Amino acid sequence: MTPAGLETKSDVKPPLWLLAELTYRCPLQCPYCSNPLEIAKYQNELSTEDWVRVMQQARKMGAAQIGFSGGEPLVRPDLEELVQEARHLGFYTNLITSGVGMDEARVKRLKDAGLDHIQISFQASDEELNNFLGGTKTFQHKKEMARIVKAYEYPMVLNIVIHRKNIDQIRDILEMTVELEADYVELASTQYYGWSRINVDQLLPTREQLARAEIVAKEYQERMKGKSRIIYVIPDYFENRPKPCMNGWGAIFLTIAPDGTALPCHEAGQLPIDFPNVKEVSVEEAWKDSPGFNHFRGFEWMKEPCRSCDEKEKDFGGCRCQAFMMTGDAANTDPVCDKSPNHQELLDDVERIGKLAEQESEHNVAEKPLVFRNMKNSKKFVAEETETN
Amino acid sequence: MNINKADIPEVAPTFRLQWEEVQDCYVVLYPEGMVKLSGSAGEIMKRINGEQAIDSIIKDLETTFSENNLEDDVIKFLEVAYDTGWIRNKK
Numbered sequence: 001m002t003p004a005g006l007e008t009k010s011d012v013k014p015p016l017w018l019l020a021e022l023t024y025r026c027p028l029q030c031p032y033c034s035n036p037l038e039i040a041k042y043q044n045e046l047s048t049e050d051w052v053r054v055m056q057q058a059r060k061m062g063a064a065q066i067g068f069s070g071g072e073p074l075v076r077p078d079l080e081e082l083v084q085e086a087r088h089l090g091f092y093t094n095l096i097t098s099g100v101g102m103d104e105a106r107v108k109r110l111k112d113a114g115l116d117h118i119q120i121s122f123q124a125s126d127e128e129l130n131n132f133l134g135g136t137k138t139f140q141h142k143k144e145m146a147r148i149v150k151a152y153e154y155p156m157v158l159n160i161v162i163h164r165k166n167i168d169q170i171r172d173i174l175e176m177t178v179e180l181e182a183d184y185v186e187l188a189s190t191q192y193y194g195w196s197r198i199n200v201d202q203l204l205p206t207r208e209q210l211a212r213a214e215i216v217a218k219e220y221q222e223r224m225k226g227k228s229r230i231i232y233v234i235p236d237y238f239e240n241r242p243k244p245c246m247n248g249w250g251a252i253f254l255t256i257a258p259d260g261t262a263l264p265c266h267e268a269g270q271l272p273i274d275f276p277n278v279k280e281v282s283v284e285e286a287w288k289d290s291p292g293f294n295h296f297r298g299f300e301w302m303k304e305p306c307r308s309c310d311e312k313e314k315d316f317g318g319c320r321c322q323a324f325m326m327t328g329d330a331a332n333t334d335p336v337c338d339k340s341p342n343h344q345e346l347l348d349d350v351e352r353i354g355k356l357a358e359q360e361s362e363h364n365v366a367e368k369p370l371v372f373r374n375m376k377n378s379k380k381f382v383a384e385e386t387e388t389n
Numbered sequence: 390m391n392i393n394k395a396d397i398p399e400v401a402p403t404f405r406l407q408w409e410e411v412q413d414c415y416v417v418l419y420p421e422g423m424v425k426l427s428g429s430a431g432e433i434m435k436r437i438n439g440e441q442a443i444d445s446i447i448k449d450l451e452t453t454f455s456e457n458n459l460e461d462d463v464i465k466f467l468e469v470a471y472d473t474g475w476i477r478n479k480k
Contacts, residue, residue: 014411016423062411064423092405092418116405117420155403157420183403184420 012288012297014062015254018091019069019266020051022079023258026072026373027100029135030123032161032196032203033373035071036269038385040378045258048078050279052085054256057283059089063254066091069266071258074101080113087114094119096159099145100138107148118149119157119186125172129165135372146180157184162213162232163196163203164357170213174220177228187217187232193267193321195373202370204353210234237350241311242318242334249296249320254287262286264293267321271330296320301331305339392443392464398476399439406434406475417475433466439479443467 024039046054055066066086073079074097086093095110099120110118122142123133130139149156158177160166166173170187177185192200205213217232224230236243246253246265255263260279263269275292276285287293295301299312306317317323318334326335327342335342360367371377400406405418415431417424426434432453436446447463450456470476 062409064407064409064412064416064418065421067421090407092407092423094421116418119420153402155420 013251015058015252015287016062016064017253018055018058018063018066019253019255020054020066020073020082021069021071021255021257021266022046022051022073022076022082024071025075026070026098027075027136028072028098028138029372029374030133030161030195031199031370031372032163032190034191034194034196034266035373036194036267037198037378037381039071039373040375040382042258045076046256046260046279048081050260051078051082054260054278054283055082055086055089055091057278058254059086059091061284061287064090064092065094067094067096069096072098072101074106080106080109083110083115084113087116092116097121098134098138099142100136102145102148104148107145107152111152111154115154117157118154119159120146120149121159121161122173122176123161124166125160125169125176129169133165135374143176143180146182150181155183156181157186158182159186159188161188161190162205163190164205164209165203167205167209167213170216174216174230177230178220178224182228185228185230187230189233189235191235192237193270193325195371197325199370201353201356202367204235204237204350204357206354206357207238210238236319236322236336237346239336240338242315242322242336244315245319245322245334248316250287250293251297254283262290262293264296265321270321271324273330296331303331303333305337305341306333309339392467392471394444394447395442397439397442397479398437398467398471399479400434400437401474401477404475406437429462430466433463434470434475437470437476 023045024035024042068079068082073095083093093114093116095115095118097118097120120142122130124130127139131137146156146158158180160173174185190196190203196203214234217230221230250264253265255266256278257263257269260277261269262276262278262283269275273292273295276290278286302312302317306312318336320330322334322336323332324330326346332342333340335346337343356367403419407416407418409416412425415426415434417426432450433446436449441449447460450463451459
């Protein structure tokens with residue numbers, strides 16, 4: 001560990017994770033999508049050649065894991081080609097998909113290309129809610145695809161984003177993962193960025209719901225020991241210490257957005273910071289030398305209470321995007337931390353949303369409609385932004 | 390778990406063992422994760438190929454490193470490797 005302020009460029013360790021967001025096009029419209037609200041702006045996607053170059057450069061630096069993500073990566077017809085190149089380079093290749101756009105022939109082609117792992121997302125354990133949240137009829141197809149993935153001997157990770165609408169189904173969700181023989185289950189509590197942030201009033205679970213869900217999750221973790229690894233983390237809004245976001249800024253994770261913007265995490269595009277584009281610079285230059293990637297490296301940038309905090313090397317002050325969204329300054333302490341002067345505002349907000357949830361369930365008060373993630377809604381956000389600027 | 394030295398272990402199909410030049414060590418790769426192996430763990434893992442039985446792996450290590458009594462250390466590591474699912478017995 002380097003003492004604060006002494007970090008120099010030569011100390012920058014290579015990225016281990018390359019998240020390749022191939023496209024923001026997606027057949028689903030999940031209202032908790034972590035993609036930016038401005039997905040409609042991303043018209044120019046990197047070409048196959050661009051991605052091959054990026055993968056070669058990142059692998060040479062030492063990246064060992066690649067995640068093909070999106071949007072829906074299956075939308076890209078060159079996916080198999082990219083997987084093949086990635087595997088050839090020695091990456092462990094992960095496909096992060098909704099399963100829509102997949103069929104058995106494609107699963108086989110991906111296997112032949114050397115794909116190591118497929119992660120399929122489900123929106124819920126019952127057809128009606130799954131299809132409502134995804135904005136499409138996909139439930140039966142997803143189950144079918146999960147069975148095929150298993151039949152082709154991929155390690156199977158099922159990912160279910162958890163929020164107020166489906167958290168009470170957690171037992172049924174876990175039963176479904178048992179039935180589908182998942183090797184890993186990620187009960188991914190919604191993180192409130194992008195689309196989920198604007199839908200937070202309708203999505204944040206209540207404390208009571210979380211307490212109930214935790215008991216069920218623990219029960220299944222015990223029961224499935226040795227067969228299936230179940231990961232369940234509660235939303236950080238209910239914690240007193242922030243998460244060590246991305247294991248530190250520019251420490252391990254490198255995200256490449258569909259247009260080639262290189263980011264320290266897939267949410268960082270919202271920050272008022274200039275980030276490099278791999279169409280113009282090499283991955284190594286972007287990672288090591290760009291002001292964007294060096295912005296929050298080390299500890300020099302920190303303000304109080306982080307600067308003098310003895311836990312700063314553990315959590316790096318939390319999430320820069322969360323600090324920016326809630327306080328207007330990305331260098332502030334993540335308000336999840338109870339040492340943050342903004343922590344009370346977060347508590348008040350959680351309480352306000354809890355009351356809304358109570359009114360909905362007990363007094364049948366109609367809630368605000370969810371804003372679904374699609375190009376039409378995105379265009380509205382883009383237009384509003386242009387007007388205010 | 391009881392380890393039988395006649396067992397022939399192999400790396401489970403859901404994991405991958407690989408030499409990483411930049412890390413200068415063997416790593417075990419799995420969905421969205423990577424474990425870096427110590428020098429000795431790497432030497433054991435790279436001999437797990439679905440062909441050699443455990444007793445022959447131990448002998449091989451003892452010869453290569455001119456050491457006696459590596460058995461306990463190897464078995465201890467194998468227990469962890471079986472337990473985490475990195476390896477399984479070839480059927």
